[in-house]
Amino acid sequence: MEIYAKRLNNPFRGLLQVVASEQLRALSFDGRQWELQFQCDMRKLKPNYPGFTPRYQYARIGRWDADNGFKPYPLDPAMDRAAVVSAIGEVLEVLASVQVPLPQDDAYELWLLDEQKHLPLALLASCRQPTEMEGMQMRHPAWKSISAAQLEVENTPEEIRRGMPPLNYRIEALVKKRAGQNPVAKWFRRSGHADGLEVTANNQAVSALPAVAFPECLLREDWNDAAAQDVCARYLQRLAPQLLVLQGLSHAGRDRLEQMAYRHVTELDQYFHLYPAVADPQRMTAFRVEARLRAACTIGKA
Structure with a gap:
C-alpha cells in the first residue's frame, strides 16, 4: 500500500492526497472527501480499444468520507466486480485510520x-519516481498562474482606472518574459528545503545547486522592476493559505507565509488541517477564531 501526497502544479493548487494499492487508488484534494478509482485493462473492458492509447486506465467507482462511508458509483458491466470488491476493502480500512497530511x-x-x-x-511539475520524468517533459515549457476565475486577486483602484487585466495574467506574462524567447526547463532531485541535484530524464546526475537557489514559494520573488515585484508579491500573498500546505518550507518561510495569509483567514481555516506545521500557534489560533466569527456573522445575516 502506498500512502503519499504530491503537489498539483502548473498552476499550483495544493497537495493531492493518495492512498493506493496495486489496483485501486483513493484520491483527495482536501483530505476529507475521497474518490476511489479502479485500474482497468482497457483491452478487456473494450476489445476494440485503440492500440495507441494507454492500456491501463482508472475508472471512478465511488467516494468515501468518514461521516457517510463508502458510496459506490454504477460499475461498467464488463468490470471484474469480484476484483473491485476485494480491492475496496483494503483501501477503505486504511482510509478509516489515515491521518492527513500524508507525507509529500x-x-x-x-x-x-x-x-x-x-x-x-x-x-x-513534480513526480515521485524517475521513470515518470520522461512523460512529463514539455516541448515548450511555460508556467501558468491560477486563472482569475478560480483565484481572484483584486486590482488596485489605479489599475482598474487604467483598465489593466487581472493580476493573475500579468504575473504569468512576467514569468514568460523572464524565461526568454527559448525557455529552458530542467529536472532536479530534492528533498524538502534542501540542495538540488540536476538530473537528466534517465536520472543521471549532472550538477548541484544550493537550496537558496530554489524559491520556497515555487516562484522566484527577486524582480528588478518595482512594478513586477509588487505583482509577484500580491499574487503570492493571495495564494499564501494554499502554499502553507507545502511540507518542505523552512520555519522562516512558513512564518512569512502565515503573516501573508492574514487577509484570507477563511481559506486559511479551510486548509489548516493540511498544514504539516505551524510557525506561530497563537497567531494562527487568532486567525482561525476570526474565520469562525466571520462565518457565524454570515449565517446570522442569512
Missing part, C-alpha cells in the same frame, strides 16, 4: 529557468 515525497522537480541567470524561476 515528489522529490523530482521540473523547473523553468531564468534566461539571464539560468536559475530556477518557477516550478512546472
Whole structure:
C-alpha cells in the first residue's frame, strides 16, 4: 500500500492526497472527501480499444468520507466486480485510520529557468519516481498562474482606472518574459528545503545547486522592476493559505507565509488541517477564531 501526497502544479493548487494499492487508488484534494478509482485493462473492458492509447486506465467507482462511508458509483458491466470488491476493502480500512497530511515525497522537480541567470524561476511539475520524468517533459515549457476565475486577486483602484487585466495574467506574462524567447526547463532531485541535484530524464546526475537557489514559494520573488515585484508579491500573498500546505518550507518561510495569509483567514481555516506545521500557534489560533466569527456573522445575516 502506498500512502503519499504530491503537489498539483502548473498552476499550483495544493497537495493531492493518495492512498493506493496495486489496483485501486483513493484520491483527495482536501483530505476529507475521497474518490476511489479502479485500474482497468482497457483491452478487456473494450476489445476494440485503440492500440495507441494507454492500456491501463482508472475508472471512478465511488467516494468515501468518514461521516457517510463508502458510496459506490454504477460499475461498467464488463468490470471484474469480484476484483473491485476485494480491492475496496483494503483501501477503505486504511482510509478509516489515515491521518492527513500524508507525507509529500515528489522529490523530482521540473523547473523553468531564468534566461539571464539560468536559475530556477518557477516550478512546472513534480513526480515521485524517475521513470515518470520522461512523460512529463514539455516541448515548450511555460508556467501558468491560477486563472482569475478560480483565484481572484483584486486590482488596485489605479489599475482598474487604467483598465489593466487581472493580476493573475500579468504575473504569468512576467514569468514568460523572464524565461526568454527559448525557455529552458530542467529536472532536479530534492528533498524538502534542501540542495538540488540536476538530473537528466534517465536520472543521471549532472550538477548541484544550493537550496537558496530554489524559491520556497515555487516562484522566484527577486524582480528588478518595482512594478513586477509588487505583482509577484500580491499574487503570492493571495495564494499564501494554499502554499502553507507545502511540507518542505523552512520555519522562516512558513512564518512569512502565515503573516501573508492574514487577509484570507477563511481559506486559511479551510486548509489548516493540511498544514504539516505551524510557525506561530497563537497567531494562527487568532486567525482561525476570526474565520469562525466571520462565518457565524454570515449565517446570522442569512
